[in-house]
Amino acid sequence: MRACRVTAFDQPPQLADTALAPPAAGEIQVAIRAGALNFADTLMCTGRYQDTPEPPFTLGLELSGKIIEIGEGVTGFQAGQRVAIYSGQGGLAEAGNFPADRCIPIPEGLGYAEAAALQIAYGTSHMALDYKARLQPGERLVVTGAAGGVGLTAVEIGKLMGAEVIAIARGADKLAIAKAAGADHLIDADSPDIREQIKALGGADVVYDAVGEPLYEACFRATNPDGRILLIGFAGGDLPKMKPNHMLVKNITAIGFYWGAYLNFNPAPLRASLATLFDWAAEGRIKPHISHRLPLDQFAEALELIRSRQATGKVVLEP
Template identity: 80%
Template sequence: MTHTSPSNAPHTLARKIRACRVHAFDSPATLEDLSLPSPEEGEVAVAIHAGALNFADTLMCTGKYQDTPKPPFTLGLELAGQITALGPNVTGLSRGQRVAVFAGQGGLASGGNFPTSRCIPIPDGLGYAEAAALQIAYGTSHLALSYKARLQAGERLVVTGAAGGVGLTAVEIGKLMGAEVIAIARGDEKLAIAQKAGADHLIDASAPDIRERIKSLGGADVVYDAVGEPLFEACFRATNPDGRILLIGFAGGNLPNLKPNHMLVKNITAIGFYWGAYLKFNPAPLRASLATLFDWAAEGKIKPHISHRLPLEQFEEGLDLLRTRKATGKVILEP
């Protein structure tokens, strides 16, 4: 790591980093050594202590994610670390400061240069792994439930994939917001994790009567769907009039079968949601949401569930945990 100094003046940075690189979508990602250049204007250099894996990383490897960069690029959407150098005219941040970064790429490495606009100071008492894990998973759920779905206390929230990286945060945040939470996940172990996060009711994803189970509990006011079909159909048919359905992701591999005529009759709203896009066209609600989440984390109201912590060299094992849906919560790679 580059030694820090008390001055905030930019200086030449010359060090090697290790990075998980994608060179072609028909070839596996590789771990390789790179030279880290000096940060440019509006950037800081960060020594990465933790990179959080997301399902999007598995899609980026094959070019199937909506925001996949052009190869070659370094995997890793979110990270946490310590600033080691400042680009020209950077203010408001300092060397040695701990920051979390939603980078979009570059997080699966031992270091990198990132825009200051994407750096969030890490509060005291919050570890690097937890800070890295917090942004996308918690940010997605909080902004989707509070800003888009307008979830109200006392409403009934159904969460599919409730033990996954984002699903588990939806359970936790929904409960914090005062909702009655129905968690859908596969198997007793995953359901127990969702219950520990605050779920009021548990439904196994392999059950043949999911629609009836939800309706027997009073139906869904809000559905947070990170899986797609076949769960979407059951949840949609169990949604109450004037309900809202959040389309978060399609981890099950199949797109939802939307039925506009049924939506019309029941006044159901389907809401597409992509968290990262707000940084480009409307960052204010995203930043406000993250500020709330970091306050909650510092106060101990939320705690990211990390199921695996692996060295950077085991990145392929980490990706496979997401591909096979064996992870519960977040997978963290630590250089």
């Protein structure tokens, strides 16, 4: 089978033919129909992601496909069944073996690309806003990077949860996408007065920050007393400059959130969240926005779309 392989951190990934062994005990072998890309994939290429495996490995944190074969000891699945998988690696390939406990049946009416694209982006936003920040109806939610793969889901889920959503993104085209996802107010990321614009709207009760500096500073200064700031990622390249003395005076809580870690130390809320999201998707209440669908041999172009932030929503490779 063909797979997008990282063989060394100082070399670009390559599409290579690799052997596929039978599934081991506890594993399921899947013919991959869609692999969704994430910003983390661009970091894994150079070993800068917190969960990067040692080379050689296959890129691709999340995927969907059809079961080929069941490994020893696996119950509840059958050959031919459609599943989505948060794999951590191995998704950018034609097939692979994955732990059965990471597989989720795909409900009828949900396509492979949507099922692959739903897991990390929607899972991150739903758990962050619901389980961690306890977002309440009527609260004001500010989302940075609001047209990106993760930020766009925060806009959509925040609106579903009853919040008033302020979307921050760069340029009219991206802001239009955030508006279509449900944003109530739009702020261009290049504006010189972001703090003042948020304050004029009543300030932020919850900030969902997927960018870092320089947007973090403006959003922090516009956060209301007793507000919560979710630290989701640092796509802007610079870590937030935390001011604990100001946080103390305003009773502001900063919440670090890394979705994938819950699989290792507390998987129950993650699985409950995904069950909710798959139900919402099957009911049409959420619809993953996929801006680019490319064949596997265009993986380099797909990674560049993520790296250069040209994508709006998700980028999916379809072997």
